[in-house]
Amino acid sequence: MNSTVLIVENLGKSYGDVLAVDGVSFRAERGSVFGLLGPNGAGKSTTINCISGLLPPSSGRASINGADIVNAAKAAKQSLGVVPQDLALYDDLSAIDNLRFWGQAYGLRGSELDERVKTVLTYIGLGDRARDLPKTFSGGMKRRLNFGCAVVHRPAVLLLDEPTVGVDPQSRSRLFELVESERANGACIVYTTHYMEEAERLCDSVAIIDNGQLIAQGTVAALREQLDARDVLQLSGNFDTEKCTRAINDLQAGALDKLQIVSHDEGSLVLSLPDASQHLSSIFQVLDNSGATIAETSLRRPNLETLFMLLTGKELRE
């Protein structure tokens, strides 16, 4: 059995003049969580909405379980479950009837439907609230019901668009458990988020998207390796750009040949280097000699968030 169930090739989507998704390609496997990471407006939802058939792509293609999302849309949708960013529940249907509705929409009938709905209700922790309306639920309970509706027909591919936005910590960890058990059941999960710590906890492989383009892709371990164990040192204060660059160049020419400038303007200086804490005093010394005043300093260990900064020179959450 081929383990690749989702193939996205050179996908593009424009809204008028706005190129929201620009040639995105990736593959995702059964029994794995694929993270699509990027800041607000990067193009994550547009990518998800194209894959789920909600938006027609402007270019490129995608297939789910071998079915092209445009030419074999019905078969593609049958293998797909979607948990959209905004809740998609019927307020006038009880929890169990919301699940029954989605089960029927995907062709489940009779005892198979009854059993599956019962299993999913327990699975999402709403067994004792089956007959209640979603409006009586907390935000986290609604999210879990939304999740249940997406998995009731046992999809091969599950798309989750920022599922933890506005969710309390307890419901968040329950959602993580649900994602992990779907993976254990063999589903391929595409998980979009701008929380890098969620990606580091959940994802087997990730793609980082910025301005509609994938700027890095691989397993979390491989991307960490790409960072070359670099710390990110962020300084804010007053910097004369020219004098400061000269000072940093002197350091690079000396012992700190791995020192890099990530971004630099008059009010801030972001540097990266391995084992930064060992070299703080020499960095501060040369900056001081260049006439810089430093108001604030922060040192971050390498993670996906610092990788984003190293690749783009920008903060993930601004």
Ligand SMILES: Nc1ncnc2c1ncn2[C@@H]1O[C@H](COP(=O)(O)OP(=O)(O)OP(=O)(O)O)[C@@H](O)[C@H]1O
């Ligand atoms: N219906 C639309 N019409 C015009 N532009 C749009 C539309 N939807 C999204 N965009 C633009 O497309 C780009 C990508 O948006 P998208 O919602 O896909 O990003 P995102 O990464 O999902 O961000 P967020 O997490 O904020 O939803 C943004 O520049 C956005 O303003």
